[in-house]
Amino acid sequence: MTETSTRTPRRSLGGQRRVSEKLILVSLFVCGAISIATTIGIIYELGKESLLFFQDPQVSFWEYITGTIWQPQAGSFGIWPLILGTMLITVIALTVAIPIGLASAIYLSEYASPRVRGFFKPALEVLVGIPTVVFGFFAVTFMTPILRDIFGADVVGFFNVLSAGIVVGILIIPLVSSLSEDALSAVPDSLRQAAYGLGASKLEVSLRVVVPAALSGIAAGIVIAMSRAVGETMVVTLASGAAPRNFVLGQDPWSYILSPFEFGQAMTGYIVITASGDLSYNTIDYNSIFAIGLTLFLMTLGLNSLSRRIVDRYRQEYE
16 A cells, blocks of 8 residues: 555656646747747848848958958948947946946945845836937937046047947946846855854955855856947947048057047947938948848857856856
């Protein structure tokens, strides 16, 4: 009797699944398949239209990946001026977002009471819900005049990458803060108590114990925020200018090429401005936006892959 009673539950647990469980499994499979199919469709469309661009007699693939002048009307298709504008804005944005976002995450995780955390964390994440076009006008009407007053109107152009980068940095602060706070909160409390037992102060525990233990999650959050900054559209379109920063190798890098006070069209800005114009299908200008879109897609895909590698390599698991 004892053997029979112990086997009966096993047969019931391994029996046929209920209809609701099957529906849940099917719905999960469909959602995953839709995501994969959408990604494949995006790659296919970008690749197909980009191929038309590179097949044009005026376009050289080698010039595209090495050229430093982007002037489609003159037959120059070097992508680096657009990449330069994108990267300058991204670097400035991360310079703003990483210190503020990480400091906010440490405060919310280690210092704030549950009541204060429950108020400030949603308040910080409200920034995510503000339309980016509002941030764009904020950059033009508020941030740029302040920079021109500080550094001089003859130094800072009306359209400049510094203003755009600062506002994009404000835009991605919630990403850095929220993801970093989640990683810090996941660190076991036993590590904190062990450090306190050794005589460490609150600041030493936060910076020397908790932050290194959560480093993989923090780094992944920063890389995701970087991807968000690279793909930002409206702020850079309105604030950084509508002309690419063409340059010649050997030019003084600090006075013009890498200057944050000059204009610099980003890749997303070019796509928006060009696509909003009167373009005919299969023209070189029309096809160029898909080539740039594919380049941007590969950049963000690489950043997301990098974040996964960082998490997998430096993840620390605690019992």
